[in-house]
Amino acid sequence: MAMTMNYCFREGIIYASLEALVPETHFVRKLDRCIDWRFIYSRVAHLYSPAGRPSIDPVILFKMLCINIVFGFNSMRRTCRECDMNVAYRWFLGIPFEEKIPDYSTWSQNYIRRYGDSDIFSQIFEYILCRIQEQGLLDLTTLFGDSTHQKASANKNKYEDVEVEVVRKIYEDELLEEINADREAHGKKPLKEARDTEYQFDEETGEEIEVEVRPTKHIKQSRTDPESGLFHKGEKERCFAYSHQTFCDRHGFVVRFKTVPGNVHDSVSFFDVYPVLSEKFKGKIQNLVLDAGYVTPAICRAVLQAGQKLYVPYKRPMTKKGFFRKYDYVYDEAYDCYICLQIKLQIKLLEYVTTNRNGYREYKSDPKDCKSCPFLSRCTQSGNHQKTVTRHIWEAYKEEVNELRYTPEWKEIYPQRKETIERVFADSKEQHNLRYTRLRGLMKNEHQVSLIFAFHNLKRMARWTQ
Known part of the structure; x- marks a missing residue:
C-alpha cells in the first residue's frame, strides 16, 4: 500500500455550527442543562444602568467563572485563552468564532464596579442548592462539618x-446566667x-458617651493582607490563611459555609454557621458529625438542645506526660465531689470550692492528705500540695455525646466523614483552586469560596442527574 503524506494539511475549512462540533456527551452540556442560567439576569438587574452602551452579558461573565472553577484553571487570563x-x-x-472572548480584565472591572458590594455570589450558591433540593438529591438527615484553611496571598514573615x-x-450571656445560678x-x-x-467624645452630639471596653490580646497581623489570620496547626505550615467552616450532606453537597481569618479556632467559627444552618433546616437535621x-x-450543649445527635471521635485528655489523667478521679454526682482512689483502702475527696468565670467548677483536695501521699509527684506540682480538678457546668452534655461512641450508629455514621466533608475539601483544593488564593480581604475570599462551593455542587448535580 502506498504511503499517504498529508501531515501538513492545516488549511482546511470547517463548515459546521458550534452545536454540531460539541459532542452530546461533553460535560459542558451537562452543566448547561442542570440549571436555567437566565436566573442571573433578575439577580443583577439592579446593578446595571438603564442607559448607556450595552454591557458584557452577565451570564457570560459567570459562566466564564464556572469554567474557571470546574475545570481548574488558576487564573482568568488562562480561562480566557482556553475559552x-x-x-x-x-x-x-454562546460566543461564535467570529466574536472575541471578553478580556481577562473585564471580570475584575465588573467586580470592582458592580458585584463587589452585592450578594450575587451567595444568591448563586443558594439557587443551585435549591435546585439540588428540588430534585431530591439533598439528604439532610446527617450533616458532616469541618474547617479547612486556604493559604492567603501574604508573606508569612511580614507582620506586626x-x-x-x-x-x-x-x-x-447565657453562660453567665447559668454560672450565677450554680x-x-x-x-x-x-x-x-x-x-x-470608658468615656469617648461623640462628634455628632458633642458629648461624652460611655462605651464598653472589651478585653484585648496581642496577635501577629499581616502587613500584606491584614484581614487574614496566622494559621498554625499540628505539622502544617505556619502561614497567613483564611479558614472555611463548612457543612455538607452524605452525598457531598455543601449546604453551608463561612469564611473567617485563619487564626479563629474551629470551635469558635462553628457558631458562625451552625445557628443559621439549624434554623434554616429546622426539624430535618437529625445527626451532626464533627472531628x-x-x-x-x-x-455539645447547642447540638443536643436542638434535638440532634452529635457524633465525634475520642479526644485524649490533654494532661502532662507522667501525671494522672482526669478520668483517674471519679466524679460523684450525688455528693458533687471528686474521689481520689490512688491510696489503697483509702478514699480522699476533692470537694467543691467555687465556680469560676469561665464556667468551671473547681474541686480541691485537703493539702494534709496530699502532703504524705506517695503519688504526689504524679498528681500535682502545686506549692501547697493541693490537687485541683475542674468540671464545666455543661460537662454533662459532653459526657452524653461521648457515650454515643459506643453505639452501632456511631460505627456506621462517623467513618463516612472521610468520604464526605474530607472529600469535598480534597476535590476543591485539587481541582477547584481552594488550596491558595490571590485575592486579599475577607469579603473577596468569601465571594470566591461561594462560587467554588456553588459550582462544586453544580458539578456533582450534573453527574448525579445525567
Whole structure:
C-alpha cells in the first residue's frame, strides 16, 4: 500500500455550527442543562444602568467563572485563552468564532464596579442548592462539618504585633446566667458582668458617651493582607490563611459555609454557621458529625438542645506526660465531689470550692492528705500540695455525646466523614483552586469560596442527574 503524506494539511475549512462540533456527551452540556442560567439576569438587574452602551452579558461573565472553577484553571487570563480556543467552552458561553472572548480584565472591572458590594455570589450558591433540593438529591438527615484553611496571598514573615479586642462569644450571656445560678445553689455570691467602660467624645452630639471596653490580646497581623489570620496547626505550615467552616450532606453537597481569618479556632467559627444552618433546616437535621476539635461543652450543649445527635471521635485528655489523667478521679454526682482512689483502702475527696468565670467548677483536695501521699509527684506540682480538678457546668452534655461512641450508629455514621466533608475539601483544593488564593480581604475570599462551593455542587448535580 502506498504511503499517504498529508501531515501538513492545516488549511482546511470547517463548515459546521458550534452545536454540531460539541459532542452530546461533553460535560459542558451537562452543566448547561442542570440549571436555567437566565436566573442571573433578575439577580443583577439592579446593578446595571438603564442607559448607556450595552454591557458584557452577565451570564457570560459567570459562566466564564464556572469554567474557571470546574475545570481548574488558576487564573482568568488562562480561562480566557482556553475559552478562545476551545469549541466546547465557546458553545457553553454562546460566543461564535467570529466574536472575541471578553478580556481577562473585564471580570475584575465588573467586580470592582458592580458585584463587589452585592450578594450575587451567595444568591448563586443558594439557587443551585435549591435546585439540588428540588430534585431530591439533598439528604439532610446527617450533616458532616469541618474547617479547612486556604493559604492567603501574604508573606508569612511580614507582620506586626497588634492589640485587638477579644471577640465576644455568642453564648457568653447565657453562660453567665447559668454560672450565677450554680454559684447561688452552692451558697456563693453571683458574679458581675465583666465590663470595663470608658468615656469617648461623640462628634455628632458633642458629648461624652460611655462605651464598653472589651478585653484585648496581642496577635501577629499581616502587613500584606491584614484581614487574614496566622494559621498554625499540628505539622502544617505556619502561614497567613483564611479558614472555611463548612457543612455538607452524605452525598457531598455543601449546604453551608463561612469564611473567617485563619487564626479563629474551629470551635469558635462553628457558631458562625451552625445557628443559621439549624434554623434554616429546622426539624430535618437529625445527626451532626464533627472531628475532635469541636468537642467542647458549648458545642455539645447547642447540638443536643436542638434535638440532634452529635457524633465525634475520642479526644485524649490533654494532661502532662507522667501525671494522672482526669478520668483517674471519679466524679460523684450525688455528693458533687471528686474521689481520689490512688491510696489503697483509702478514699480522699476533692470537694467543691467555687465556680469560676469561665464556667468551671473547681474541686480541691485537703493539702494534709496530699502532703504524705506517695503519688504526689504524679498528681500535682502545686506549692501547697493541693490537687485541683475542674468540671464545666455543661460537662454533662459532653459526657452524653461521648457515650454515643459506643453505639452501632456511631460505627456506621462517623467513618463516612472521610468520604464526605474530607472529600469535598480534597476535590476543591485539587481541582477547584481552594488550596491558595490571590485575592486579599475577607469579603473577596468569601465571594470566591461561594462560587467554588456553588459550582462544586453544580458539578456533582450534573453527574448525579445525567
